[in-house]
Amino acid sequence: MRLIMKHNHTETMDWALWFYWIMATTLGWVFGNIFFSGIPIIFSGTLVAVMQSAILYKRIQKAWRWALASSVGWITGYILLVILFPAIFDILIGLVLGGVIGAIQWFILKNEVDWSGWWIVINIIAWTTGLNLMPGLLTTVALPGALTGLTLVILFRFSSHNK
Numbered sequence: 467m468r469l470i471m472k473h474n475h476t477e478t479m480d481w482a483l484w485f486y487w488i489m490a491t492t493l494g495w496v497f498g499n500i501f502f503s504g505i506p507i508i509f510s511g512t513l514v515a516v517m518q519s520a521i522l523y524k525r526i527q528k529a530w531r532w533a534l535a536s537s538v539g540w541i542t543g544y545i546l547l548v549i550l551f552p553a554i555f556d557i558l559i560g561l562v563l564g565g566v567i568g569a570i571q572w573f574i575l576k577n578e579v580d581w582s583g584w585w586i587v588i589n590i591i592a593w594t595t596g597l598n599l600m601p602g603l604l605t606t607v608a609l610p611g612a613l614t615g616l617t618l619v620i621l622f623r624f625s626s627h628n629k
Contacts, residue, residue: 484612484616497510508540543566
């Protein structure tokens with residue numbers, strides 16, 4: 467009797483991507499707040515975008531677009547808040563920034579992964595959690611970094627684009 471063994475190869479989640487994503491998001495935010503005190507949210511967001519694009523360098527095509535698009539998203543979201551909602555700026559900051567940044571980043575992700583529309587929803591939830599529900603120098607971005615990073619890991623893991 468001959469025993470035939472099946473090879474059960476299961477791909478694992480890319481936990482390194484998740485860790486690096488959290489670190490890039492957190493360090494970009496912290497350095498932006500430390501070195502640019504004038505408008506820290508714009509500079510912090512731009513540094514986050516640049517550091518995240520370095521993480522995406524070999525995972526998406528033309529990763530530099532991530533830094534450019536995300537920086538535009540941070541600036542645009544902030545301007546919209548200041549002009550349209552100055553009286554309730556603090557209440558809407560996570561919702562507006564998360565939505566604008568998520569939508570702009572979606573334009574890049576839509577050609578890279580399946581189910582990319584969830585990226586916008588997760589960004590709104592993540593940035594509302596970080597900026598509104600649990601603000602603090604580290605929690606403001608560690609939580610959004612963890613949520614968006616996990617989403618990115620899942621999107622890459624289960625995307626037919628990457629197979």
